Amino acid sequence: MPKRLFSILLFAIILGGLAWQFLPHKPGASAGGGRLVASQRTEPDSFNRLVSAKYPVELVSRLTSAPLIRVNRASGGLEPALATDWTAAADGLTFTLHLRQGATFSDGSPFTSADVLFSFRALYDAKVASPLASGMMVSGKPIAARALDDHTVILTFPAPYGPGLSILDNLPILPRHKLEAALNDGTFAQAWGLATPLADMAGLGPFVVAEYQAGQRMRFTRNPRYWGQDASGRALPYLDELVLEFVPDQNAEMLRLESGAVDLITEQIRAEDYAALERAAAAHKVQLVEAGVSVDPTGLWFNLTAVAPGAKARPWLQREELRHAISLAIDRTHIVDTVFLGAAEPAYGPITRGYGPWYVPTLPHPDFDPVRAKTLLESIGLKDRNGDGQLDDASGKPARIAVLTRKGNSILERTMSSVQEQLGKIGLGIDIVALERDPMLKQFFSGDYDAMYYGAPVNSIDPAINSDLWLSSGAFHFWNPGQTTPATPWEQQIDELMRAQSTTIDTAKRIEIFAEVQRVFAEHEPMVFFAAPKVTVAMSARVAGAVPAVLQPQVLWKPETLAVTGAAIR
Amino acid sequence: MTVALARFAAQRIASAAVFVLIVAASAFTLTTLAPGDATTELRASGASAAVVAHERARLGLDQSFAQQCLTWASGIVRGDLGASSMFGRPVRALVFERAAATARLAGLALLLATLIGLPLGVVSGATPRHWIARLTSPLSLALVSCPPIVGALALLLLGASTGWLSIESGAIAVPALALALPLAASLERLQAQAVREAVTAPDLVAAAARGIPPARLIWIHAARQSLRPVLGVYGVVIGSVFGGSFAVEVITAWPGLGRLMYDALRGHDVFLVSGCAMAGAFCLTAGNVIADLLRAIVDPRTRETPAS
Numbered sequence: 084m085p086k087r088l089f090s091i092l093l094f095a096i097i098l099g100g101l102a103w104q105f106l107p108h109k110p111g112a113s114a115g116g117g118r119l120v121a122s123q124r125t126e127p128d129s130f131n132r133l134v135s136a137k138y139p140v141e142l143v144s145r146l147t148s149a150p151l152i153r154v155n156r157a158s159g160g161l162e163p164a165l166a167t168d169w170t171a172a173a174d175g176l177t178f179t180l181h182l183r184q185g186a187t188f189s190d191g192s193p194f195t196s197a198d199v200l201f202s203f204r205a206l207y208d209a210k211v212a213s214p215l216a217s218g219m220m221v222s223g224k225p226i227a228a229r230a231l232d233d234h235t236v237i238l239t240f241p242a243p244y245g246p247g248l249s250i251l252d253n254l255p256i257l258p259r260h261k262l263e264a265a266l267n268d269g270t271f272a273q274a275w276g277l278a279t280p281l282a283d284m285a286g287l288g289p290f291v292v293a294e295y296q297a298g299q300r301m302r303f304t305r306n307p308r309y310w311g312q313d314a315s316g317r318a319l320p321y322l323d324e325l326v327l328e329f330v331p332d333q334n335a336e337m338l339r340l341e342s343g344a345v346d347l348i349t350e351q352i353r354a355e356d357y358a359a360l361e362r363a364a365a366a367h368k369v370q371l372v373e374a375g376v377s378v379d380p381t382g383l384w385f386n387l388t389a390v391a392p393g394a395k396a397r398p399w400l401q402r403e404e405l406r407h408a409i410s411l412a413i414d415r416t417h418i419v420d421t422v423f424l425g426a427a428e429p430a431y432g433p434i435t436r437g438y439g440p441w442y443v444p445t446l447p448h449p450d451f452d453p454v455r456a457k458t459l460l461e462s463i464g465l466k467d468r469n470g471d472g473q474l475d476d477a478s479g480k481p482a483r484i485a486v487l488t489r490k491g492n493s494i495l496e497r498t499m500s501s502v503q504e505q506l507g508k509i510g511l512g513i514d515i516v517a518l519e520r521d522p523m524l525k526q527f528f529s530g531d532y533d534a535m536y537y538g539a540p541v542n543s544i545d546p547a548i549n550s551d552l553w554l555s556s557g558a559f560h561f562w563n564p565g566q567t568t569p570a571t572p573w574e575q576q577i578d579e580l581m582r583a584q585s586t587t588i589d590t591a592k593r594i595e596i597f598a599e600v601q602r603v604f605a606e607h608e609p610m611v612f613f614a615a616p617k618v619t620v621a622m623s624a625r626v627a628g629a630v631p632a633v634l635q636p637q638v639l640w641k642p643e644t645l646a647v648t649g650a651a652i653r
Numbered sequence: 654m655t656v657a658l659a660r661f662a663a664q665r666i667a668s669a670a671v672f673v674l675i676v677a678a679s680a681f682t683l684t685t686l687a688p689g690d691a692t693t694e695l696r697a698s699g700a701s702a703a704v705v706a707h708e709r710a711r712l713g714l715d716q717s718f719a720q721q722c723l724t725w726a727s728g729i730v731r732g733d734l735g736a737s738s739m740f741g742r743p744v745r746a747l748v749f750e751r752a753a754a755t756a757r758l759a760g761l762a763l764l765l766a767t768l769i770g771l772p773l774g775v776v777s778g779a780t781p782r783h784w785i786a787r788l789t790s791p792l793s794l795a796l797v798s799c800p801p802i803v804g805a806l807a808l809l810l811l812g813a814s815t816g817w818l819s820i821e822s823g824a825i826a827v828p829a830l831a832l833a834l835p836l837a838a839s840l841e842r843l844q845a846q847a848v849r850e851a852v853t854a855p856d857l858v859a860a861a862a863r864g865i866p867p868a869r870l871i872w873i874h875a876a877r878q879s880l881r882p883v884l885g886v887y888g889v890v891i892g893s894v895f896g897g898s899f900a901v902e903v904i905t906a907w908p909g910l911g912r913l914m915y916d917a918l919r920g921h922d923v924f925l926v927s928g929c930a931m932a933g934a935f936c937l938t939a940g941n942v943i944a945d946l947l948r949a950i951v952d953p954r955t956r957e958t959p960a961s
Contacts, residue, residue, distance in 0.1 A: 122822075126916070128739050136698045212707035214700045272711065276741040297740070297750060298908025298916075299823040328822035330906045331915070335809055335820075342813030344820050521689025521921060524697050539699065551699050558699040 116305070117647040118324040119626065121347040121639065122336050126329050127301075130284060130292070131275035132255050133205055136214035138540075142349060142636050146303055146325065147189075147286040148255030149310075151180060151199065151236075152248050156632030156640045157374075159439055159544065161249060165194065165256055165287060165310075166236075175243045175588045182234040186310040188258050190285035196230035201259035203228040204266065211271045215253060218548070222586070226250075243586045245593050246545045253542070258285045289320040289643040301327045311643050320643035321628065340369060346623040346647065349636055351377075351616075354423045354494060360621050367624050374618040374631035376437040380430045381495060381538040382610035383409070383486065383502070384562040387570070390530040399476060400484065400533055404459045406608045410449045412456035412509050413502060418614050422497045430615040433552060434601055437615070437633045438544045440590075443598045446605055457509050467510055474510040483512035487526060487535040490517040498613060499536050535561070540635065546597050547585040553577055553600060562609045573607045624648075658949060665945050669938035673931055674729075680930035681725055684923045690714050691738040691921045712738050725927070734931070735924030739916065744928035747913065752895075752932055755902075755909035758825060759894040762832035766890075770837035771876075771883070774844020778879070779852055779871040781845075789841060796838035805831040805904040820905075828905040832898055836890060840883060847879030854878065888944020895940065896933035 123142065129135045132144035151166040166180040186194040206213050207225045219226065224241035231237060244250070261284065265274035275284060281292050289311060290303035303325045311319035328345060330336045337356050339345045341363045352360065363369045385400055386393070393400050415429035431448035434441055460466070460474060465482045468475040474482040486502075488495045496517055503513040518526070526532045539559050543549050551557030555569040555578050569575035577600055584596035620631040620638055628644040631637050638645070692708045700708075709715045713724060728735050734744035773793075777786040796804070808827045812818035818826040851857060852875050861870055902911035910932055917925035 126740075129741060136695060136700060212704050214695060214698065214704050217701045217704070273741065278742050278746075296823065296908070297747070298754070298912055299906070328906070329908075330822055331912070332904050332906070334806060335904050335906060338806075338809050338813040339820055342816070342820060344813070520697075521687065521693050524693050525688035528696065539697070558701075 116321040116323045118326065119322050119347065119645060119647055120326045120328055120345045121349050122330045122339060122345040123327045123349045124329070124331055124333070124336070126298070127277070129276055130279060131271075133202075133211060133213045133215060133257070134272050138635060142327070142639055143292070143301065144255045145288070145636065145639060146290045146642050147284075147288040147292060147306075148257070149287040150252050150254055151182075151256065152251045154249050154252040154543070155630075156634050156637075157630045165199075166251075169248060171247070176240045178238045178240075178248060179231075180236045180238065180248075182236060183310055184234055186287065187308045188260075188285040188287055189291045189306045189308055190258075190261075191308065192258060192260050192285065194256070194287055195233040196236045197233075198256055198259045199236050200228050200230055201263060201266070202254060202257045205257065205262065205271055206254060208266060208271065210269050211266070218253060218542075219250060221250075243588055245547045245585050245587050245590075246543075247588070249543070249545060250548065256287055261285055290322075290325055293324075298329060300329060303327070309643070313644070321646040322642075325642065325645070340621055340623065343368065343623055346626050347629075347638060348621050349639060351635075351637070352619060352621050354426050354616065356621075357424060357426050357619070360619075370622050370624050370626070372620045372622070372629070372631045374620055374637055375633040376428060376435045377616045377618050378435060378437040378544055378633050379538050379541040380433065380435060380612050380615040381498070381536060382433065382561070382612045383534060383536045384610040385534045386530060386532050387562040387609065388530045388564075391533075392531055393533045397476060397482075397533075399463045399465060399482070402463045403607055404463045405465075406611055407449065408456040408459040408509075409502075409506065409511075410608055410611045411452045411459065412511070413505050413611075413613055414451045415613050416451075417505070418498055418501050422494060422501055423614055423616055426619065427614040427616040430612040432601060432605055432612055433610065435615040437618070440594055441544060441546060441597055443601055446598075446601055448605065453509050460509070460511065465511070472510055473512060481512055482510070483514060485514045485516050485533045487516050487518060487523055487532045487537070489523055489537060490519050494616070495536060502536075502613070537561075542634065544634070546581070546600070547593075550581055550585065553581045553604075571607075573603055577603055658946075661949055662942075662946055665942045669942050672938050673934045676934035677729070677927045677931035678726075681722070681923060681927035684918070684921065684926045685718060685721060687921070689921055691923070693921060721923075725924070734928040737917070737922050737925040737928075739920040739922045739925065744924045747925065748910070748928045748932045751908060751910045751913040751929075752936075754907065755911065756895060758828055758832065758902075758907060758909055759891075761825060761829045762836060762894055763891065765829060765833035766836035766840055769833070770840030771844050771880075773837075774841040774883075775848050775871060775876050775879075777841060777845035778848025779875060781849070786845075790845075793838035793841045796835050797842065799835060800900070801831060801835065801898060802900040802904060804834060805901045809905065822906040823908065825907075828898075828901050828907040831901045831905060832894055836894070839886075839890075843883050843886060844879060847882045848875050851875040851878040885944065885948065888940045888942075888947070890940070891943070892937035892940025895936040 123139060125139050127139040127143050128137055129140055130143060132140055132148065149164050151164060153162045153164045155162050165183050165186065167183050169178055169180045171178050182196060182199070183194070188194060203226070205211055206216055206219055221240050221244045222242040227239040229237050262271065262274055265271045277295065277297070281295065284292065289306055289309045291306045292301060293304040294302040305320055305323050309319060313319055330339060333353060336348055337359065340348055341359065360369060360371055364371050385406065387401050391401065399405055419425065419427045419429060432446065436442050464477040465474040467473060468479055476482050486499060488499050499515045503515060506513050527535060541549050546553065551559035554560060555566040555574045558564055560566070563570055569578055580596055580600045584593045587593045587596065618633045618637060622629060622638070625648045626645065627648055628646045629638045630641050630644065632640060691712055692705050692714065695708055696705050713721060725735060734748065736742065737744050737747055740747060773785065773789050776783060777789050780786055805827065808818065808831050809820055812820040812827055820827055852871070857870060857874055860874060896910065899911040899915055901907065902909045903915050910929055914926065914929035917929055
């Protein structure tokens with residue numbers, strides 16, 4: 084009997100333990116502004132924004148730090164942050180910024196102009212080699228910062244700069260008292276790594292990191308010393324707690340959103356998820372907000388570098404007529420409908436409607452015309468010479484193009500399948516080479532490819548800040564990057580126009596110059612665009628106060644106004 | 654412990670150590686030689702050549718392959734697995750942290766699999782016409798053949814739609830069940846087969862003839878006899894689940910070794926990949942060594958013909 088009793092007891096203990104492990108546990112209800120859970124696919128690799136260009140690090144920085152001036156991602160205008168107001172000198176080079184009085188870091192230390200000077204010093208320090216530094220240069224030179232007093236800073240630009248102070252949006256102000264020693268002894272690049280005790284960090288942002296569980300979550304709590312207030316004078320942020328859960332799989336992420344386990348997905352949702360999300364929205368479980376048209380559509384470009392492997396045997400690969408013919412032969416509406424399921428619009432160039440004032444709706448664009456496409460291809464020697472329905476080059480070899488793209492990205496692969504099918508109808512053969520990111524980029528960097536269908540994220544809609552695509556010396560001048568001198572007259576023309584608009588202060592004039600840049604680009608079409616997806620933000624129905632934008636992070640660029648319904652706002 | 658058993662144990666442990674080192678060295682070599690490196694993402698983000706060169710130098714990627722191998726090997730000798738380029742932390746600490754999470758998950762999954770699989774296997778084996786056996790057999794076959802990624806997603810969907818299982822990041826229910834159910838199904842099939850053979854063995858037939866109640870015959874005598882072949886596969890099972898499941902941990906966002914390996918491979922983190930491979934190989938071989946030793950203790954013939 085005692086043996087049987089012992090067995091029963093043991094079984095009951097095991098069952099109880101399992102039930103405790105398995106039953107859903109609700110987090111403790113927080114008083115006040117509530118708790119919001121957002122999911123994020125990748126983890127940050129540092130808490131130090133100046134040493135990492137990765138998106139998760141930027142996200143954490145936007146939650147825990149603040150810049151001097153912030154760009155409102157919804158309106159494009161400048162907003163005061165740590166600088167309450169500013170004036171520009173007549174020369175357009177010197178700006179006087181008045182800093183927020185009484186603001187303190189999350190550890191209680193006062194914020195002064197010394198912290199601003201320190202942040203600029205760390206940014207440009209050669210030993211730090213910050214990936215943000217090149218983006219904070221004007222005409223290749225650093226911005227000089229000096230302090231008039233504890234709350235006044237003077238910034239001097241080395242040359243006139245069109246975007247002006249919006250460049251400051253990218254620079255978080257760091258605490259000198261916490262990091263100066265590391266900068267002085269050359270260990271700044273290692274400072275504020277993920278193993279840093281959380282109490283050793285301090286920031287000026289709306290939240291502080293309260294907990295970091297590697298591989299699981301980062302929990303942020305309200306910074307009680309945050310300087311921000313809403314229009315009615317209430318202290319910001321509204322939320323008591325914000326949690327970033329690291330969920331690497333997108334299917335799992337969607338399930339969590341639909342079930343209410345997370346309130347917000349921090350990255351763009353996939354086209355194939357729209358149908359399910361619309362059903363969830365109809366059931367009032369989630370809300371879908373269309374922020375606008377994507378500013379970083381994917382494009383097809385040909386390798387126009389001198390080392391292009393196919394250029395000798397197939398010189399037609401580098402002909403402008405080929406690109407125009409492809410552009411004419413593709414029915415973009417078909418791609419929008421079948422690949423993006425309607426959640427996109429046809430794209431004819433890199434500047435979409437999402438760019439607001441920079442977009443030129445009247446720019447001429449190619450209409451779907453396969454007959455004209457075939458005529459253009461014939462003009463460069465590509466025609467069906469043996470009656471098999473396939474185009475052949477002058478030597479009689481079938482005209483085939485290998486297009487590199489990213490494996491595992493369903494939108495890229497499906498778009499290329501559609502392009503392959505449509506170009507097949509005019510006899511042009513496409514071989515899709517879908518590779519993992521690293522081998523694909525290796526081929527790109529080494530110039531060992533025919534053509535590529537890919538893109539790069541954009542961090543500003545201002546073309547002067549985001550000029551790498553346009554300048555022949557730019558890293559994102561995909562078809563022929565990093566040129567020492569422009570390879571073609573039209574690239575030289577774009578370089579000159581871009582320099583002019585970058586150094587012009589008058590915005591209307593800049594828009595006019597940039598329209599000319601787009602016209603030259605469209606005339607030579609070094610990249611062919613097919614569709615620009617609509618940026619849709621998916622949030623749970625209880626999220627309030629979000630101001631969605633097309634640039635990443637679409638919602639968390641302004642975390643302090645987020646709230647959850649059902650929670651009391653202070 | 655006899656001398657023969659001690660010699661046998663020493664041989665198995667030595668060959669396991671060599672296996673672990675070979676796996677770690679292979680992982681290091683393959684990841685280093687694969688296209689790209691830890692600065693690929695930085696380069697793709699448009700960082701200047703100077704910044705990329707600085708980062709490559711900091712991570713030691715500007716050294717020749719031979720020098721990198723030497724650095725790694727000398728670290729291994731000192732017990733230093735290097736530093737992760739992704740997390741900026743020592744690999745050893747990261748691997749221990751994640752191995753602890755995987756061990757918690759694997760322990761629970763094994764417990765569940767045992768509690769579910771073995772009793773059902775006894776029922777299926779002893780009374781194949783019973784409704785439980787009729788239900789269990791096809792279900793087990795389906796679970797055994799179901800890929801872990803599908804099982805994990807199905808459980809996640811169940812948790813999301815019903816609320817019965819927590820699907821929060823770090824909640825253990827879904828990953829534990831995703832690992833446990835196919836394992837339970839395998840144990841059920843093995844146990845059922847073993848029980849079927851046990852109940853027809855002469856000693857049990859004789860015991861039945863002596864009037865021992867059928868329940869006692871099945872649950873005590875037959876079950877005990879049939880455990881031996883099942884225990885034989887436990888070593889392999891323990892090794893594989895404690896090594897971390899790639900698919901289950903990624904889908905369910907469980908912060909274990911499998912997920913760490915996935916992140917390390919994506920980030921081209923050479924030291925971390927080899928550290929994770931080493932930990933996985935260690936778990937696998939440890940399970941096998943334990944199973945071999947247990948078999949050697951139970952059956953002395955094994956010591957003379959060690960399992961490969």
